[in-house]
Amino acid sequence: MKIHLEKYNPDWQQSFDQIKIELLGIIGALNPHIEHIGSTSVEGLSAKPIIDILVGLKNEKDLEKVADPLMRQGYCYYEIYNTTMPYRRFFTRHKTDSHHAPGIIKNEEDVPASTEEHNQRLAHIHILTYGSEHWIRHIAFRDYLRAHLAVKDAYQDLKSKLSDKEWKDGNDYNGAKDIFIKTEEAKAINWYEANKQVLGDDPMILLE
Template sequence: MKITFEKYNPSWKKQFESIKNELMEDIGFLNPQIEHIGSTSVEGLSAKPIIDIMIGVQSEEDLNKIPSLLKGKTYVYYEKYNEDMSYRRFFIKLKDLPQNLDLPEIIHQGDEIHEKMHDHKLRIAHIHSIPVSSEHWLRHIAFRDYLRTHPEVRDEYQKLKEHLSLQEWYDGNDYNEGKDPFIKKEEQKAVQWYLNHH
């Protein structure tokens, strides 16, 4: 698969706000911090038009409440990632569902539906729930703010993404591995910068 980017779109910010309001209706009583992260949160950066959202919860206990609170809504819970990333609960929000299916059924429909959900064109958002005390919360926020305030790093990242978009990828995870060395290097600088400035 090829990864398709779009130029920065100010409507991404509005999409985030809309999804954040939806999420707050379901989980607001947990007092979460809900943040827009990833490339769609950085003005001037091209991105896949999928909004990355991070829900920060206060504890491990709250983390484990999130799946049941969002179940049966417009989110699909990817429980399979818990084994590799036990600190995170991951969901995707679909633009529209395959015909004649309601969302709770999707989980029971087997490989065909899961294959469709790999199609990034059907996704509107990726939702990552993480405790705010986690180093992973810190690195995501730090990297976002670092890109927003360091245009030269943002431009270097943009060039890398443009280069990677010319290649064929098995799936989104495969493409993410292509970005990994750059992100790991810059994240370390970003975390240091963030801790010095906050």
């Protein structure tokens, strides 16, 4: 499959806002913290037109409470990833008129690999514990890209080159970005921690 990238679109923020409202209506009783992350959250960065959303829950045990209500509202649950990433629950939100959204993915052979299915995705929902190391690394990397133009430009160049190639699936494409992301993510976390010391003890106070 080919990964289709689009130039930054300010409508992506509006899409996030709409899905955030929807998520609050579904799992709002768990008092989630909901953030726009990934390339669609960084102004000027091209991206797959799929909104990455980070949902933070205060209690890890609440991760077990999100699958049923989200699946009832048409979200696809990737239960298969729970083994390798037990700290996270992952869902996809497809376009309203899509017929490509299975309810749950339990086995490797069930993972959709078609370009058509991928193009019907509206959002990826990553649910984990608020304030955890995994929460912080996502937020730190987003804010680091927003604040460091040279890093954002280097990431843009890498994504453009990779989008010209053929990939087995989205995970295959993401794997090709892994070295860059892990390198810059480590710098981002150090930057985040330094700013946290300046701003106070609350780890969720972020420099924009």
